[in-house]
Amino acid sequence: MTETIARGAANQAGAHLNKNAFDEAQDFLPLKGIDHVEFWVGNARQASHYFRALWGFTPIAYAGLETGVRDRTSYVMRRNDITLVLTGALGPDSEIADHVHRHGDGVKDIAFLVDDARSSFAETTKRGARPAIEPVDLDGGEDGVLRRSAVSTYGEVRHSFIERRDYHGVFAPGFRKVKKPAVAAKGMNLLEIDHCVGNVELGDMNRFVDFYRDVFGFAQLIHYDDKVIHTEYSALMSKVMTNGNGRVKFPINEPATGKKKSQIQEFIDYYGQAGTQHIALRTEDIVGTVRALRGLGIEFLGMPHAYYESLADRVGDVGVPIETLEELGIEADRDEEGYLLQIFTRPIQDRPTFFFEIIERHGSRGFGVGNFKALFEAIEIEQARRGNL
Numbered sequence: 001m002t003e004t005i006a007r008g009a010a011n012q013a014g015a016h017l018n019k020n021a022f023d024e025a026q027d028f029l030p031l032k033g034i035d036h037v038e039f040w041v042g043n044a045r046q047a048s049h050y051f052r053a054l055w056g057f058t059p060i061a062y063a064g065l066e067t068g069v070r071d072r073t074s075y076v077m078r079r080n081d082i083t084l085v086l087t088g089a090l091g092p093d094s095e096i097a098d099h100v101h102r103h104g105d106g107v108k109d110i111a112f113l114v115d116d117a118r119s120s121f122a123e124t125t126k127r128g129a130r131p132a133i134e135p136v137d138l139d140g141g142e143d144g145v146l147r148r149s150a151v152s153t154y155g156e157v158r159h160s161f162i163e164r165r166d167y168h169g170v171f172a173p174g175f176r177k178v179k180k181p182a183v184a185a186k187g188m189n190l191l192e193i194d195h196c197v198g199n200v201e202l203g204d205m206n207r208f209v210d211f212y213r214d215v216f217g218f219a220q221l222i223h224y225d226d227k228v229i230h231t232e233y234s235a236l237m238s239k240v241m242t243n244g245n246g247r248v249k250f251p252i253n254e255p256a257t258g259k260k261k262s263q264i265q266e267f268i269d270y271y272g273q274a275g276t277q278h279i280a281l282r283t284e285d286i287v288g289t290v291r292a293l294r295g296l297g298i299e300f301l302g303m304p305h306a307y308y309e310s311l312a313d314r315v316g317d318v319g320v321p322i323e324t325l326e327e328l329g330i331e332a333d334r335d336e337e338g339y340l341l342q343i344f345t346r347p348i349q350d351r352p353t354f355f356f357e358i359i360e361r362h363g364s365r366g367f368g369v370g371n372f373k374a375l376f377e378a379i380e381i382e383q384a385r386r387g388n389l
Ligand code: FE2
Pocket: 195, 197, 278, 280, 357, 367
């Protein structure tokens, strides 16, 4: 086993883990975690059915014409600690319609739960963040007051600061409770958001690494250089930023030059600019979860048989038979701290842009660098099918 670990560690050669990252992160902006992620989509009602029927999310709140909201409709979907908001436009002049027109469906807001939305806004804008929403008190009547503000990050994505300490209603003022029974979702286990990945334009990675360090007080957890993340055809660079309590982890990718088009560039071409590439959902039963999702028709990236032939040598015992991993298309990776199991969906909307990852961690705080090459080759096969390689 020692040898396996050593080999696993060798795989990490171009991955530089900073074990002091959590201590280095500054606490001028205490983020309690990710409150929710909001997607702006072409059809929020149908998207809510997708997340309910296939991913086992329960609709908990709704806003729209019936609740006095005139320009948009939103469905709040929850599963354990994961809250997704799906918002669509009610007319052509809406900023949401414009966003969907240019980007397709995508992530608009990665919202943080904070103690003080006003000071979060003040601290971040003082350090150079662009304001997106000035601090506002949303009056929920007898449910209390929800305070909110927001700043901009890469592309048109924003970070809202949500302060709930004086609010006791469902999700937010303007929303009403939805009482729809949860779907059974047998075998599905999805617990929380593990990380959210941003794809930025060529040359912008360090700018946003600095942004998260200077404006949010994050520290750099891992740095992958393009010597690690490349295939015969394409390459990318990536750095992972974390906040002090480790609950917010943001890898930032930029395309690197290769013989052909980087998958990051393909994303940017179709999204029209920088945006959120994927969100990883943490599970404690990846096998049961992927089996359930596949049974319902969710499509995942396939890995070649050759990947699994060498896997045992590379990662040793990961608690699941290699045949089962291969049957379901799950990847494994090991570093000096432990191992992880992970899998990636195909893009979940028409454009080859956003997708989900499912990740099961056993000690490893990494992101599966040992899989990057095989994974990117798998992505390139799909890129080639789309005529984009
Ligand atoms: Fe990831």
